[in-house]
Amino acid sequence: MTITVEFATTKEEIFKKGDEECQEIAEKLRKTGEVYIDPDFPPYETSIGVLKHKDTGEVQVQKSEPWLQPKEFIKPHYLREDCVDEWKVWDNPQPFHVKQGDLGNCGLMAALVAIAQKKGLIEQIVPKKDYTMDCGIVQVRLFVDGEWKVIKTDFLIPQKNGWERFSKMTKRQCWVAFIEKAFAKVKGSYGQLHSFCPTEAFTCLTGHPSKRNWINSETNCDTLWEDLVKYNSSGYLLAAATPKIKEASEEEKKYEEVDIDTDHAYAILGLKEHDDHRLLRLGHGNRMRFTGTWSHLHAYDNEFLEDLCPLDREMSNSRIFWMEIKDFRRLFLCYYVGEYQKESTVLEFKETFRRKQGDDMQILRLTNQKHCELEVGIKTFKNGKRYKHNLFLNIHKCFEDNQCGELLHSFNAYGSQLESDKVPFHPGVYLLIFVRVQYDPCMENEWTIWSSTALDKSQIQFISCPFSVHYRSVTEVILKYGEAEKIEQDQIVVYKWRGKYNCIFMIDNLQESEYVYVKCKITSGNEEELWTCLSFFNKCWHPVPPMSRSIVGVVASNKYEPITVTVDVQYSINYLYFKWINRFGAWIDRDHLENFTPLEFEN
Known part of the structure; x- marks a missing residue:
């Protein structure tokens, strides 16, 4: 068995190295009087890519014009929204400064509108540097593929007839255009930013997890407001x-x-209660402004508006508005949460397995001396590629000698990544057990742990354990959260656990000397859209030895949609034919049975 754990370079070290590289390039450019041209994302049509109309989604074929420096764009007073002479990276940025251009990337623009309220975060993402102003070197810091990266570009921006082609440089501030360009470089072209999701944008911009919550006619307004x-x-x-x-x-x-x-x-920029009505402050990068109930209210209070210039007051009124919670529920499909916290600690590390049958696994051991709250994200790979898996992250109390204790929390996903909710950890010792239900000899897991406080009083380490610890952890989930049906006459218990995207079936055989043979059969549901294993497709019935517990079937949706399936769990007892056939089948398929080795039953 080979197991390696590689801790990621801290973001501070990555940012420092990126800044030093930009400084070195700037020193050379200053000697020649030239400005930087990004060789990896040149100002040509290839970097524009295939564009789709932001409203219709139809492909647009347009010839790209030469890209311009920020100072070269048209800025007449009567045509533009700004009258500032000198361009800046950013200067007192506001949500209403974000304006979408000729690109269907409203998800990214919405994320930037929200982030505009976090000045410290903007400074982290796109810092002001002298070499940006005089040498055209722009650095944008993004969390990409599980790690922080400094995306280095030049300050040339696509244009059409002297105007910004994509996001606008309102008041000659370039931070939105620079961030948009960095995302385009990461994706390969501007065209790849079409239909950009806010969850991806939030995570890339902050390094923190994000999620989507659905809204429909059955959503309770009180619960929605409270959340x-x-x-x-x-x-x-x-x-x-x-x-x-x-x-x-x-x-x-x-x-x-x-x-x-x-x-x-x-x-979503704020919430307030006004005359017994619950209102949301919404903003976006277009000029169309909500005209329904409560839209007449000023976007901000008078004290805030008094500090704004006339242009900012006009923009705030055109792009920011209030909407009542009942209208929000009626008109919106979902909302996105970027779990950013200003003061936080982020730990990142990569765990790689090269494991043979019978080798130990490893689990994460957390020792806490003071209370903390953690969120855990894990991305899993097989031979460097993402595959769908049944994933569990189970958090247990830890007894002496690293024995697995009470199951405290469980999180499940069917896909290539899993993210937990925020979990409180009191002083004590815990085991974090990450399980991929399907067996793979080669596994790569990328861990990210977020904490709102410093973890100087916490110790995190990997420890070795038998594979049975992983297996027992999953059976504990089924015992705690599943449904049980005890069949007295045959002395067996059938457990059915149902997640959002998958179902697991387990049997307790309480008989002292007889095997139970199990077969799971789908009786309703589209089998072409389902993934199954164990007794769903084995020619041999799945054996459960006397006085043991065994997972006997797993079914999951092949699509990222809630699973709708009915399963009939069939069983037979003590047939000599089954005994010999299953022993022969188990020997033939022995390399795939370790995940489902029956466990000793505990009374």
Whole structure:
């Protein structure tokens, strides 16, 4: 067995190295009087890519014009929204400074509208540097593929007839355009930013996990409001999206009547109660402004508006508005949560397995001397590629000699990554057990642990353990959260555990001397859209030895949609034919049975 754990370089070290590299390039350019041209993302049509209309999604074929420096764009007073002579990276940025251009990336724009309220975060993402102003070297810091990266570009921006082609440089501030360009470089072209999701944007911009919560007619307004207040009070970043609606339909008219774009993302910038009504402050990068109930209210209070210039007051009124919670539930499809916290600790490390049958596994051991709250994210790979798996992250109390104790929390996903909720850890010792239900001899797991406080009083280490510890951890989930049916006459217990995307079936054989042979059969559901293993497809029935517990079947959705399936668990007892056939089948398929080795039953 070979197991390696590689801790990631801290973001401070990455940022420092990136800055030093930019300084070295700037020193050479200053000697020649030249400006930087990014060789990896040149100012040509290849970097523009294939563009789609931001509203219709139709492919647009347009010839790219030469890209311009920020100072070269048209800036006449009567045409532009700004009248500032000198360009800047950023200067007192505001949410209403974000303006979308000719690109269907409203998800990214909504994330930037939300982030504009976090000045320290903008300074981290796109720092002000002298070499940006005089040498055209721009650095944007993004969390990409599980690690922080400094995306180095030049300051040339795509244009059309002297105007910004994509996001606008409102008041001659370039931070939005620079961030958009960095994302385009990461993706390969500007065209690849179409339909950019706010969750991806939040995570890339902050390094913190993000999630999407769905809204429908059954969503309770009180619960929705309470959740939004909780997230907003925690300082999290929030955005929301409207559904895609068929053109010229009655449903579309509902949105047109109040000037809300369909298939569009908005930032959630605040919440308040006004005259016994619960209101959300929303903003986006377009000029269309909500005209429904409460839209007449000023976006900000008078004290804030008094400190703004006339142009900023005008923009705040055109791009920011209030909406009541019941209208928000009616008009929006989902909302996004970026779990950013200003003062936080992030640990990143990569765990690599090269393991043979019978070798030990390893689990994460956390020793806490003071209370902390953690979120854990794990991305899993097989031979360097992502595959769908049944994933569990189970958190147990740890007894002496690293024995697995009570199951405290369990998180499940079917895919290539899993993220936990925020979990409180009191002083004590815990085991964090990450399980991929399917067996693979080669595994790579990328861990990220977020904490709102310093972890100087916590110790994190990997420890070796038998594979049975992983297996028992999953059976504990089924015991605690599944449904049990005891069949007295045959002395067996059938457990059924159902997650959002998958189901697991388990048998307790309470007989002292007889085997139980199990077969799971799908009786309803589209089998072509389901992934199954164990007794669902084995020619031999799955054997459960006397006085033991065994997982006998797993079924999951092949699509990222909730699973809808009915399964019949069939069993037989003490047939000589089954005994010999299954022993022969188990010997033939022995390399795939370790995940499902029966465990000793505990009374």
